[in-house]
Amino acid sequence: MDPGFAAHFRQFIIDRSGALFRTAYLLTGDRHAAEDLVQSALARTAARWRGLRDPAAIEGYVRRAMYHEQVSRWRRRAKIVELSTAEQPDVPRDGHADSADLRLTMRAALARLTPRQRTMLVLRYFEDMSETEIARLLGVRVGSVRSQIYRSLERLKQSAPELNTVRELR
Numbered sequence: 001m002d003p004g005f006a007a008h009f010r011q012f013i014i015d016r017s018g019a020l021f022r023t024a025y026l027l028t029g030d031r032h033a034a035e036d037l038v039q040s041a042l043a044r045t046a047a048r049w050r051g052l053r054d055p056a057a058i059e060g061y062v063r064r065a066m067y068h069e070q071v072s073r074w075r076r077r078a079k080i081v082e083l084s085t086a087e088q089p090d091v092p093r094d095g096h097a098d099s100a101d102l103r104l105t106m107r108a109a110l111a112r113l114t115p116r117q118r119t120m121l122v123l124r125y126f127e128d129m130s131e132t133e134i135a136r137l138l139g140v141r142v143g144s145v146r147s148q149i150y151r152s153l154e155r156l157k158q159s160a161p162e163l164n165t166v167r168e169l170r
Contacts, residue, residue, distance in 0.1 A: 005049055012058055013042065020062060026122045027070045029111055037073075041065035063127075064137050067119055074115035102163075109160035117152035124149055 017038065024034035024041075044065045045058060052061060110118050123129045123137070131149070135142045156163065 009046060009049065009058075016059055016062075020059075020066070023063065023122065023127060024066055024070075026110070026126050027066065027119065029107060037066055037070055040069055044069075060137070067123070067137065071115050071119060105160055105162055109156050109163060112159045113152060113155060116148060117155060120145065120148045121152050121156065 020038045020041070021034055024037040025031065028034045028037055041062045045052075045062050048061075052058065110121065113121070119138075120134065123134045124131070129137070131142050131145045135145045138145075
């Protein structure tokens with residue numbers, strides 16, 4: 001391995017591993033699966049480093065590898081986990097959920113979405129990516145991204161009505 005590459009790659013991991021892990025956790029909903037996902041994406045990136053023309057684009061490559069790997073895992077699993085309504089957090093009387101309840105509700109609602117819907121919402125609202133960036137990342141048309149985000153939000157509203165009063169999804 002080229003020493004220059006090793007140093008640059010090591011620094012990238014130090015600088016960006018926290019952000020990559022947070023995204024992976026949102027995609028997987030599980031700490032260990034998120035760690036595996038980040039590790040897998042970093043290994044794939046390291047193996048293809050010489051083919052990357054722009055080392056500054058490494059984060060985009062790693063994130064794209066994470067998204068594609070997670071969608072592949074969801075497809076292979078092909079098992080839908082049903083969540084009991086008894087496990088859903090209660091909505092406080094004043095209509096505003098505290099931060100912990102909101103996170104639990106959001107996590108459960110995201111888990112009920114399809115892999116594609118979940119990916120679209122994570123990229124758009126948790127990663128703050130534009131529709132154009134998402135389309136480029138996933139290799140689809142911008143119109144497809146818009147319609148997927150719209151359908152995903154509608155399904156999210158139906159599955160977790162208590163989120164309808166929340167202005168920010170973060």
